Amino acid sequence: MNPPSHSQATPQEGLGVLISLVRSELVRALEAKLQASGVGLRFTQFLILKRLALLGPMSASELARAVELDGGAMTRQLDQLEGKGYLRRVRHEQDRRALRIELTDAGDVLWRRMNICNDLVLEAAQAALDPTERQQLQDSLGRVLQALRDKT
Template sequence: MEAELQASGVELRFTQFLILKRLALVGPMSASELARSVELDGGAMTRQLDQLEGKGLLRRHPHEQDRRALRIELTPAGDAMWRQMTPCNDRVLEAAQKALDPTEREQLRDYLERVLHALRDKN
């Protein structure tokens, strides 16, 4: 993914790509929600957010109901970057699955989702 991004002129690491993707697809969220969704610890997430905020791709703003909390959201530049990265994402996914027919692709997705849910389930 990083090679595909760089070939398209996007200077982001894979983890930063995941953060922007999550915000683009889900919308604003807290740093802890975002960290869980991309499976980073708090310190690593703070470093990534600092870098992405420094590039003008996201911003932190106060939570509407809880003044102590912050919400993370894409800026217009971050949204534009996501739109630039989407074809890269599509090409990588297509290349990774090119040997699979549509039924196998759906089965793979189902298996991977179940494995991920099992790994995340604390019970």
């Protein structure tokens, strides 16, 4: 009997390790799909563009919280994405001292390409599940997330 590899969860490790491994594999697969499609961005940059596309313009600190980055890391990511023309910093309408981060037209086009890659990866990840199992997985993970958020 072969011992489990570092990328396999053992029954003793449980749910937390399994969720972590699934996340790691999803990130790896998405980054590979992005590279293969000619998008030279990493997962964190994908998350930044996703949050802006779905939630609209926001401050850098709001965006950092949304993607779980510290301020310095967020500034570096924003500088890179702004340099590539995918987002811009604009003055807040009500508070001239504040800046809002928003997607450019090029960023919106790129987001749509990246989202197709994301959908393909998620579809492949769930290929072994029938529609009922997919819904059950989504429901179960949603309840786990809510229970954890309720505790904090």
